[in-house]
Amino acid sequence: MPFYHRMGDIPRKRHTQFRRQDGTLYREQVMGTKGFSGIQSILYHHSGPTEMLRVDLHAPCLIDYEDQGPLRHRHFLTAQAQESGDAVAGRRCILSNEDVTISIVNLAQTMDYYYRNADGDELLFVHYGSGKIESMFGTLSYGVGDYIVIPTGTIYRVVPEEGEAAKLLVVETTSWITTPKRYRNEQGQLLEHSPYCERDIRLPEKLETHTEEGEFEVRTRRSGFLHKHIYRQHPLNVVGWDGYLYPYIFNIGDFEPITGRIHMPPPIHQTFEGHNFVICSFVPRLFDYHPDAIPTPYFHSNVDSDEVLYYVKGNFMSRKGVMEGSITLHPSGMPHGPHPGKIEAGLGKKETLELAVMIDTFRPLRVARGALQLEDPNYPTSWIPN
Secondary structure: OOOOEEEEOOOOOOOOOOEOOOOOEOEEEEEEOOOOOOOEEEEEEOOOOOOEEEEEEEEEOOOOEOOOOOOOOEEEEHHHOOOOEOOOOOOEEEEEOOOEEEEEEEEOOOOOOEEEEOOOOEEEEEEEOOEEEEEOOEEEEEOOOEEEEEOOOOOEEEEEOOOOOEEEEEEEEOOOEEOOHHHEOOOOOEOOOOOOOHHHEEOOOEOOOOOOEEEEEEEEEEOOEEEEEEEEEOOOOEEEEEEOOOOEEEEHHHOOOOOOOOOOOHHHHEEEEEOOEEEEEEOOEEOOOOOOOOOOOOOEEOOOOEEEEEEEEOOOOOOOOOOOOEEEEEOOOOEEOOOOOHHHHHOOOOEEOOEEEEEEEOOOOEEEHHHHHHEOOOHHHOOOOO
16 A cells, blocks of 8 residues: 555654664664665664574465366355454365465464465455464454455464464455555546545554564465575564554445446446456445436456456345355356346345455466365356246
8 A cells, every 4th residue: 555654663764874872773674666766664683684594495375276267257265264364274175376366364374484475465355354464564354355455475373363263365366455446546646536545554553573583484475385484583674664564454344335327337347456456346336316326237248357246245136045254256258147136136236235255367377286175056047937
């Protein structure tokens, strides 16, 4: 989220001497994007961020895809997934391409290591549960409906509330996640017609500086592999930072829906964008108010994108058979739309209470083999009237 922020202690001028009480220097780190021409922050560490004791190849994280099958609409019942784990090792991939990987996590334990994604930004959507993110930029508390945006290269771990059930939808990228360009002016400020503004963004609440020494594990994702880096000092040893690059939270409940006299197209729900994908929020809203309006979406073809919907709660107005945690995939080139009876049932309705996250990708998604156990085989033929 590109607006300036600072936390902790920093020197008056960048790239100048900044000393501890004992006279020794703090270590300055410039963390930036696009080869120093993108947004960046400057962090000040107790020790150099390069002081590693050991480096090891931890594990491959290549995705095992299903064998090629017929092009069809897909439905995955992720509520049936029983496996649980921490926020990284517990990820169960559902869909992926060269730009994004979409996973779910039944979050049951705290990470006993730290993590950074060196490939791109990450987005964690909290379906239910609460806890905190401990990061090099500070601590953020999260709860139900939060989008947590974590910039590439950020060292962090997720600490769920003990004894509380939790589930995350995870979007890993090979690029960046930002606010839609059409919602911003040339200086980067969100415009008046944007469905949310800077007041809705939550930044790290406090900067907790650790100076412990020992052996601290940071797992780094890069190009299909996890690497293990062992540091001699705690990785969250930052005493201060400032800049435009940091993790932040936006809650889906703060998205103000755009409505119209007749049915509006899906881009009005857009919340974030990245390279070759967008993320949208379908939230409770009033229906169209033309006297002859048809509130239910019309049939449409995604001629150049795959459409993914993650159903969070409520009764989705255009679908039958989906439930909380359902993921549907409607591939590019094929029309899709409301199930039989849904158009007529929507006539005269004044509002919808649905809540869902949509991810549109502009390159085809592939299905992970591990998702097949969760698939509803009858979904492709569910448009046939009973």
